[in-house]
Amino acid sequence: MTTVTNKTDNTGDVRLSGISKTYDNGFTAVQPLDLTVPQGSFFALLGASGCGKTTTLRMIAGLEEPSSGTVFLGDQEVTSLPPYKRPVNTVFQSYALFPHLDIFENVAFGLRRRGIKSVKKQVEDMLELVQLGEQARKKPHQLSGGQQQRVAVARALINTPKVLLLDEPLGALDLKLRRQMQLELKRIQTEVGITFIHVTHDQEEAMTMADTVAVMNAGRVEQLGSPADLYENPNTTFVANFLGTSNLIEAEVDTKSGDEIVLKAGGGKLVLPEARCSAPTTTGGKVLVGVRPEKISLTHADEAGEIPEGRNRITGKIADSSFIGVSTQYVIDSPVCPEFEVYAQNIDRDARLVPGADVVLHWNPAHTFGLDAAQDIDAGIQEEAAV
Amino acid sequence: MAFVNWLKRHFVVIAGLLTLGYLLLPNVVVTVFSFNKPKGRFNYEWQQFSTDAWKDPCGVADLCGSLSISLQIAFWATIGATVLGTMIAFALVRYRFRARGSVNSLIFLPMAMPEVVMAASLLTLFLNMGAQLGFWTILIAHIMFCLSFVVTAVKARVMSMDPRLEEAARDLYAGPLQTFVRVTLPIAAPGIAAGALLAFALSFDDFIITNFNAGSTVTFPMFVWGSAQRGTPVQINVIGTAMFLVAVLFVLSSMVIGNRRNKQKA
Amino acid sequence: MSTLTEAPPLAPVPEKKPPRKRGRLVPYWLLLPGILWLVVFFALPMVYQASTSVQTGSLEEGYKVTWHFATYWDALSEYWPQFLRSLLYAGAATILCLVLGYPLAYLIAFRAGRWRNLIMILVIAPFFTSFLIRTLAWKTILADSGPVVGALNTLHVLDVTSWLGWTSGDRVLATPLAVVCGLTYNFLPFMILPLYTSLERIDVRLHEAAGDLYARPITTFRRVTFPLSMPGVVSGTLLTFIPAAGDYVNADLLGSTDTRMVGNVIQTQFLRILDYPTAAALSFILMAAILAMVTVYIRKSGTEDLV
Numbered sequence: 001m002t003t004v005t006n007k008t009d010n011t012g013d014v015r016l017s018g019i020s021k022t023y024d025n026g027f028t029a030v031q032p033l034d035l036t037v038p039q040g041s042f043f044a045l046l047g048a049s050g051c052g053k054t055t056t057l058r059m060i061a062g063l064e065e066p067s068s069g070t071v072f073l074g075d076q077e078v079t080s081l082p083p084y085k086r087p088v089n090t091v092f093q094s095y096a097l098f099p100h101l102d103i104f105e106n107v108a109f110g111l112r113r114r115g116i117k118s119v120k121k122q123v124e125d126m127l128e129l130v131q132l133g134e135q136a137r138k139k140p141h142q143l144s145g146g147q148q149q150r151v152a153v154a155r156a157l158i159n160t161p162k163v164l165l166l167d168e169p170l171g172a173l174d175l176k177l178r179r180q181m182q183l184e185l186k187r188i189q190t191e192v193g194i195t196f197i198h199v200t201h202d203q204e205e206a207m208t209m210a211d212t213v214a215v216m217n218a219g220r221v222e223q224l225g226s227p228a229d230l231y232e233n234p235n236t237t238f239v240a241n242f243l244g245t246s247n248l249i250e251a252e253v254d255t256k257s258g259d260e261i262v263l264k265a266g267g268g269k270l271v272l273p274e275a276r277c278s279a280p281t282t283t284g285g286k287v288l289v290g291v292r293p294e295k296i297s298l299t300h301a302d303e304a305g306e307i308p309e310g311r312n313r314i315t316g317k318i319a320d321s322s323f324i325g326v327s328t329q330y331v332i333d334s335p336v337c338p339e340f341e342v343y344a345q346n347i348d349r350d351a352r353l354v355p356g357a358d359v360v361l362h363w364n365p366a367h368t369f370g371l372d373a374a375q376d377i378d379a380g381i382q383e384e385a386a387v
Numbered sequence: 388m389a390f391v392n393w394l395k396r397h398f399v400v401i402a403g404l405l406t407l408g409y410l411l412l413p414n415v416v417v418t419v420f421s422f423n424k425p426k427g428r429f430n431y432e433w434q435q436f437s438t439d440a441w442k443d444p445c446g447v448a449d450l451c452g453s454l455s456i457s458l459q460i461a462f463w464a465t466i467g468a469t470v471l472g473t474m475i476a477f478a479l480v481r482y483r484f485r486a487r488g489s490v491n492s493l494i495f496l497p498m499a500m501p502e503v504v505m506a507a508s509l510l511t512l513f514l515n516m517g518a519q520l521g522f523w524t525i526l527i528a529h530i531m532f533c534l535s536f537v538v539t540a541v542k543a544r545v546m547s548m549d550p551r552l553e554e555a556a557r558d559l560y561a562g563p564l565q566t567f568v569r570v571t572l573p574i575a576a577p578g579i580a581a582g583a584l585l586a587f588a589l590s591f592d593d594f595i596i597t598n599f600n601a602g603s604t605v606t607f608p609m610f611v612w613g614s615a616q617r618g619t620p621v622q623i624n625v626i627g628t629a630m631f632l633v634a635v636l637f638v639l640s641s642m643v644i645g646n647r648r649n650k651q652k653a
Numbered sequence: 654m655s656t657l658t659e660a661p662p663l664a665p666v667p668e669k670k671p672p673r674k675r676g677r678l679v680p681y682w683l684l685l686p687g688i689l690w691l692v693v694f695f696a697l698p699m700v701y702q703a704s705t706s707v708q709t710g711s712l713e714e715g716y717k718v719t720w721h722f723a724t725y726w727d728a729l730s731e732y733w734p735q736f737l738r739s740l741l742y743a744g745a746a747t748i749l750c751l752v753l754g755y756p757l758a759y760l761i762a763f764r765a766g767r768w769r770n771l772i773m774i775l776v777i778a779p780f781f782t783s784f785l786i787r788t789l790a791w792k793t794i795l796a797d798s799g800p801v802v803g804a805l806n807t808l809h810v811l812d813v814t815s816w817l818g819w820t821s822g823d824r825v826l827a828t829p830l831a832v833v834c835g836l837t838y839n840f841l842p843f844m845i846l847p848l849y850t851s852l853e854r855i856d857v858r859l860h861e862a863a864g865d866l867y868a869r870p871i872t873t874f875r876r877v878t879f880p881l882s883m884p885g886v887v888s889g890t891l892l893t894f895i896p897a898a899g900d901y902v903n904a905d906l907l908g909s910t911d912t913r914m915v916g917n918v919i920q921t922q923f924l925r926i927l928d929y930p931t932a933a934a935l936s937f938i939l940m941a942a943i944l945a946m947v948t949v950y951i952r953k954s955g956t957e958d959l960v
Contacts, residue, residue, distance in 0.1 A: 063554050083557040090558045096551035100573040109569075110559035159559065403760030406753045407775060410841060413790035414779050420793065431793045471687035482680035490684060493691050499891065499947055500940065501899020503916045507923055507936040508698035511705045514929075531694040534687055588780050594902060595916075599923065611785040615906060619789060627782040634781035638774050 011074035012039035012162045012195040019069030029055040031219040044198045044210035052219040053199045062086045089156035090165040097140035104136040110159040126158045146177045166198040203243045235278040242380035246290045249336045253285050266336035270312045277370030286373035293341040295367040301358035313362040421624035428618025440621035447620040457607035461591040464529035469583040472537025480545040497535045506599035520602025529590040537582035544578025706933035728934045739914040743897035746836035750844040750893045758848035795825045827909035835903035843892040851885030887954045
């Protein structure tokens with residue numbers, strides 16, 4: 001699997017080799033999994049609920065015993081170490097702040113359990129870092145959601161763990177606060193340089209914050225890479241649909257010329273760079289062709305002649321359009337794909353582009369990607385909606 | 388018509404307050420009659436105002452002795468039932484084990500059993516074993532019937548506890564024992580306290596089971612029962628009133644302190 | 654920054670982990686002392702009682718198990734009026750508790766506002782004055798020359814109740830009415846508390862939603878509030894009926910020889926006449942009857958998760 005460039009210090013590496021988790025009732029939450037998270041990186045496990053991402057995190061924390069495989073922190077094997085003996089701390093979902101202790105004691109909890117007597121200075125510094133110096137003597141329920149979240153981070157970070165695990169840390173916050181905390185967490189991570197492993201179902205959150213994202217589905221890692229790489233070049237329909245929106249068209253391989261593949265789709269031809277195709281391509285074989293909605297330009301059928309040569313094109317009729325502000329989202333009814341989505345920037349709005357208008361969709365072939373047609377074309381679509 | 392509408396709108400409030408009056412009326416009577424100076428042995432009819440009984444609450448033979456026995460039994464029964472009940476509650480909520488259903492029924496049955504049945508059957512056991520009836524048999528019986536109520540109170544609290552709190556403690560370097568002492572126990576404390584308070588009240592006020600298994604030992608309720616046959620001293624009302632006031636003041640002051648603390652911190 | 658009064662809603666609880674091998678005995682050790690206590694001092698006595706009920710003999714010569722089941726028949730044929738009376742009185746008291754207790758529980762749950770805690774305390778605090786003392790107070794309240802009886806007499810209510818057989822002449826004390834009144838009073842808090850618990854859980858917005866969907870207040874109550882409070886109604890009626898059916902204190906203090914309940918008989922047989930087999934048989938029948946009724950009731954009302 002992909003490994004981001006290794007730094008000299010590797011005590012904060014997390015290596016999972018062949019770990020899996022099957023519960024007593026026979027349900028397998030995590031299929032055997034190999035994963036390396038290098039020291040100092042911000043790593044996101046992304047997937048819908050029930051995909052095994054939280055179980056994976058809990059196995060790293062020691063809260064769940066793997067059914068098979070080993071967990072390494074740096075060079076130390078920790079597979080059977082209880083959580084209180086691991087140099088790993090967790091920011092829990094909905095925070096799990098101790099309701100009977102005030103903020104100060106919540107943050108001091110880990111230090112005190114390790115027998116450190118003079119915790120005052122450290123705790124105060126930590127509360128300063130998360131901007132909660134004034135709130136030290138309040139109880140958790142007296143704080144707002146965002147403040148509680150910062151206490152949870154402070155409570156974990158004060159122990160200077162090798163790895164910080166975050167389980168849906170922003171799930172309980174409203175959208176605006178979530179944005180703010182994403183930047184805040186990113187800032188803290190850069191400041192302390194600790195490895196962060198972040199579990200989330202929110203693809204935007206994963207892409208904004210993480211250096212590396214692993215997309216999980218049904219107990220497996222579907223694809224792993226940088227956010228841009230995953231977005232631009234998905235390898236499976238699940239990734240294509242789960243991360244943003246993709247238009248997928250069933251096509252047949254016509255000819256191959258050089259590093260380009262020419263495909264037939266609904267009477268027209270589409271060009272696909274071979275390097276961007278993760279499926280086997282034998283002539284006459286089926287391939288799913290994908291393109292992101294914002295890569296597509298929309299031209300009224302009357303001006304079809306003005307479209308430059310060498311672009312992939314598809315004809316259709318506007319079925320629906322919605323004005324978002326920065327852009328307009330169109331749904332195009334096309335013979336090759338009934339609900340083709342196009343996002344057009346509102347730079348020069350063409351007044352003729354209204355529902356019912358005949359249009360030509362065209363895009364640079366370099367933005368096309370190809371997927372194995374043996375997969376479910378709708379994989380990953382429902383999951384994103386069901387949070 | 389306006390009056391009828393007003394009645395309609397406030398029906399629940401009026402009916403509820405009437406019920407509350409019904410509940411409190413006897414306490415008012417008990418309090419008023421603690422200042423009575425009855426003719427004869429029974430304190431059922433108002434004669435004249437007097438504070439004699441309040442000045443000398445222990446003036447009746449055996450009254451304060453029985454009160455002290457009741458308080459001792461309630462104290463030990465509370466401790467016994469709370470410890471045993473808390474252990475059972477934790478086992479029921481936190482662990483999977485065989486015979487769970489039978490354990491649940493065994494906890495439920497004493498609460499679904501008329502007291503007189505438990506009292507009579509326990510007496511047959513003690514008679515068969517040739518046990519000496521008295522302080523210890525009362526204590527045994529009280530722990531037995533308080534146990535289920537403690538289990539129910541503690542169970543409710545432990546069940547509503549977020550298991551992530553204990554995971555968080557373990558994640559923050561607390562071993563199993565420390566997790567229990569520092570996190571589990573403090574969070575379960577209100578449930579345990581509620582169970583203990585209930586056990587104390589049930590034990591202190593129990594008459595039926597005690598009556599069967601007391602032998603010649605006289606608890607406070609038994610003293611009252613006996614006096615209902617022989618003659619009711621005013622001191623009984625004094626003690627009843629004092630207990631009521633102590634309970635109300637205790638709860639009110641703990642609420643006021645709680646409120647003030649919250650306000651200071653907020 | 655604004656302060657939240659409540660913590661954010663908890664996300665779904667992660668799946669329970671299976672217990673580790675070394676901890677497998679822990680639950681049994683936790684259960685052992687308490688369960689042993691209940692087995693020895695609750696379950697075992699039931700066995701002894703069952704065995705006592707089929708013994709014959711006398712106090713002087715001692716009792717022996719002779720499987721003399723006729724005791725049950727004799728006990729029933731002699732004391733069926735007291736049995737019937739127990740069930741009737743307990744049933745009447747339970748219904749009265751429900752009718753009286755519901756408005757108060759509703760008031761505390763939805764209408765009391767800042768008085769909620771105070772009313773709660775007033776409901777619970779009487780517990781701390783011994784219930785015997787409070788029951789004796791009813792002797793004063795219902796005294797023949799007292800204002801209550803006087804008022805009932807003036808309004809000719811007592812004529813009606815006498816005609817129904819609930820009271821006799823112009824007395825209330827020493828009549829069924831007094832006993833039922835005492836039972837109702839004594840067990841009312843056991844009805845109010847479970848009712849309050851289940852009413853309090855009901856989201857007030859459900860009332861608004863029902864109103865929004867054209868339900869008049871009475872319909873809202875019948876179709877929304879009452880069905881949702883069923884768990885409280887079931888456990889409240891059980892907590893009232895069971896102890897009331899076995900009670901003998903109210904019948905003794907407020908009633909007469911004509912209002913004796915089965916509890917009185919058991920108590921007299923056991924503690925005065927010392928006829929242990931008959932007393933044990935009566936107690937056993939009472940237990941069986943109540944367990945049977947409770948089981949049927951819980952099944953019918955479909956709330957088996959009361960325990």
